[in-house]
Amino acid sequence: xxxxxxxxxxxxxxxxxxxxxPEGITAGPVSEDDLFLWEALIQGPEETPFEGGVFAAxxxxxxxxxxxxxxxxxxxxxxxxxxxxxxxxxxxxxLHPPGDDPNHYEHASERWSPIQxxxxxxxxxxxxxxxxxxxxxxxxxxxxxxxxxxxxxxRKVREEVRKGLGL
Amino acid sequence: xxxxxDLPDSTDWLNTPLSLLAPLESSLxxxxxxxxxxxxxxTSCSHTFCxxxxxxxxxKEGKCPACRTSxxxxxxxxxxxxxxxxxxxxxxxxxxxDLAKKAARGDVGLEQPxxxxxxxxxxxxxxxxxxGADGVRTRSRSRxxxxxxxxxxxxxxxxxxxxxxxxxxxxxxxxxxxxxxxNEAVFRHLDACTGSASPNKxxxxxxxxxxxxxxxxGNNTTEKPPGRxxxxxYSILKEGVLRRKLRDLGIPDWGxxxxxxxxxxxxxxxxxxxxxxxxxxxxxxLLRELDIWERTQGGHxxxxxxxxxxxxxxxxxxxxxxxxxxxxxxxRLIAKARKKSEEQVRTTIPKMEELPSESSxxxxxxxxxxxxxxxxxxxxxxxxxxxxxxxxSAPSLGPSPNPEM
Numbered sequence: 001x002x003x004x005x006x007x008x009x010x011x012x013x014x015x016x017x018x019x020x021x022p023e024g025i026t027a028g029p030v031s032e033d034d035l036f037l038w039e040a041l042i043q044g045p046e047e048t049p050f051e052g053g054v055f056a057a058x059x060x061x062x063x064x065x066x067x068x069x070x071x072x073x074x075x076x077x078x079x080x081x082x083x084x085x086x087x088x089x090x091x092x093x094x095l096h097p098p099g100d101d102p103n104h105y106e107h108a109s110e111r112w113s114p115i116q117x118x119x120x121x122x123x124x125x126x127x128x129x130x131x132x133x134x135x136x137x138x139x140x141x142x143x144x145x146x147x148x149x150x151x152x153x154x155r156k157v158r159e160e161v162r163k164g165l166g167l
Numbered sequence: 168x169x170x171x172x173d174l175p176d177s178t179d180w181l182n183t184p185l186s187l188l189a190p191l192e193s194s195l196x197x198x199x200x201x202x203x204x205x206x207x208x209x210t211s212c213s214h215t216f217c218x219x220x221x222x223x224x225x226x227k228e229g230k231c232p233a234c235r236t237s238x239x240x241x242x243x244x245x246x247x248x249x250x251x252x253x254x255x256x257x258x259x260x261x262x263x264x265d266l267a268k269k270a271a272r273g274d275v276g277l278e279q280p281x282x283x284x285x286x287x288x289x290x291x292x293x294x295x296x297x298x299g300a301d302g303v304r305t306r307s308r309s310r311x312x313x314x315x316x317x318x319x320x321x322x323x324x325x326x327x328x329x330x331x332x333x334x335x336x337x338x339x340x341x342x343x344x345x346x347x348x349x350n351e352a353v354f355r356h357l358d359a360c361t362g363s364a365s366p367n368k369x370x371x372x373x374x375x376x377x378x379x380x381x382x383x384x385g386n387n388t389t390e391k392p393p394g395r396x397x398x399x400x401y402s403i404l405k406e407g408v409l410r411r412k413l414r415d416l417g418i419p420d421w422g423x424x425x426x427x428x429x430x431x432x433x434x435x436x437x438x439x440x441x442x443x444x445x446x447x448x449x450x451x452x453l454l455r456e457l458d459i460w461e462r463t464q465g466g467h468x469x470x471x472x473x474x475x476x477x478x479x480x481x482x483x484x485x486x487x488x489x490x491x492x493x494x495x496x497x498x499r500l501i502a503k504a505r506k507k508s509e510e511q512v513r514t515t516i517p518k519m520e521e522l523p524s525e526s527s528x529x530x531x532x533x534x535x536x537x538x539x540x541x542x543x544x545x546x547x548x549x550x551x552x553x554x555x556x557x558x559x560s561a562p563s564l565g566p567s568p569n570p571e572m
Contacts, residue, residue: 019178115198
């Protein structure tokens with residue numbers, strides 16, 4: 001009874017992901033004492049330069065989750081991608097609340113709503129890895145490279161993936 | 168499947184012969200809180216949510232979370248049918264799930280004579296372990312036993328109603344105090360009724376039972392708790408006026424205007440959702456819920472703005488709090504920048520090349536702890552008490568009034 005809606009919902013999602021995980025995705029609270037900080041592992045999608053990579057990310061949930069979305073940040077480095085800030089923070093429309101639109105281009109329908117979930121976020125991020133959205137580059141260098149020198153971009157991504165795996 | 172996951176969830180049905188019940192259960196759960204619908208209401212765009220969930224969403228966004236159509240609290244209508252589905256399903260759930268799990272484990276044999284089946288059914292309906300011993304065909308078992316808990320429920324309901332209607336004396340009960348009297352006398356009595364309970368109600372059978380008896384006769388249309396709270400236009404209310412309103416409502420009235428406003432909204436949502444309930448909670452319970460809110464999201468909560476980068480974009484962005492909570496990051500970045508300028512080796516995109524090596528340690532730790540988890544999931548202790556909630560995030564700024572607002 002004492003637990004909040006956010007905690008209960010996060011626990012439900014955790015349980016759901018643990019019993020029925022989508023392919024290539026693992027996620028759960030870092031410590032069971034704090035359900036508001038999660039760690040996720042995402043496999044690089046096949047047939048992309050990210051293939052073979054495993055990317056660790058940190059999800060931080062606000063206290064009024066699911067009214068507000070969590071934030072997501074890759075922690076392992078090695079994610080050279082137009083929609084990922086150099087510090088690892090992921091910039092994707094599903095993580096933006098419909099109220100504010102810093103980039104003035106996102107459709108409200110793509111953005112956060114309380115009926116979204118961790119699973120949907122992670123799936124969206126996975127498909128973002130495969131298909132960058134260069135309308136809102138978070139990493140301008142990466143976006144330019146992806147647009148203009150695709151092969152160099154692919155090579156750099158593969159290199160980062162190998163580095164991330166410690167090869 | 169793991170016993171330590173004691174929060175019921177639709178995935179409980181997966182890996183049982185009744186896996187098709189998972190989507191059924193999902194559809195009986197609110198998409199916002201993921202719990203079974205609690206006082207379900209339907210929006211003007213025909214989506215159903217818990218009363219409290221949709222009220223909170225609407226007061227934040229003003230839109231339906233499912234389709235993003237604009238909607239107003241006033242237009243929400245109770246959805247009794249869904250409420251009944253949920254009640255029936257949750258009543259039947261433990262028994263059915265038990266059987267399904269047993270069948271999944273193979274405790275329930277596959278070929279058994281029909282006579283045995285019958286014996287089991289008569290012997291016990293939800294008793295757990297002996298069922299396995301008796302061994303019955305899974306399909307027929309679940310089919311046969313499905314109605315079993317249900318009839319149990321029906322009986323239970325009838326029982327409780329029986330208790331209400333015990334005297335077949337042609338008298339009717341006062342909807343307020345439950346005292347029995349002649350039909351003609353009720354209206355006269357109502358004018359004078361003080362509402363004190365009659366001896367009939369003295370049987371205290373726990374919260375559920377009590378509330379049930381008090382509401383069961385009618386569809387609770389007769390006795391309505393105090394009316395709903397209207398939304399306030401905060402922008403035209405002076406802080407003092409708002410504070411007085413809070414005091415009049417009997418809720419805490421400290422803090423700056425922004426906090427008063429948030430608290431009033433939460434209280435209004437709690438209160439109005441409670442009005443949608445067939446079994447309304449007491450004012451004391453609601454105050455307790457407001458207190459939980461206060462400690463997690465209200466004036467006693469730690470600076471929630473620390474995470475949620477979108478707030479960077481907002482006008483009321485709290486610069487001090489941000490720099491305080493990200494002090495480490497900034498220091499690290501400065502140190503890194505210094506080191507880099509000293510080295511002066513690489514000129515192109517050096518940031519990306521430094522990052523991986525530095526943070527790969529963190530990454531190496533991460534997956535390991537994460538990997539362990541699914542094997543030994545315990546109920547996180549944060550889940551048990553709210554105490555940690557307030558304590559585990561960064562510096563408490565308290566109810567800092569925002570000059571800009």
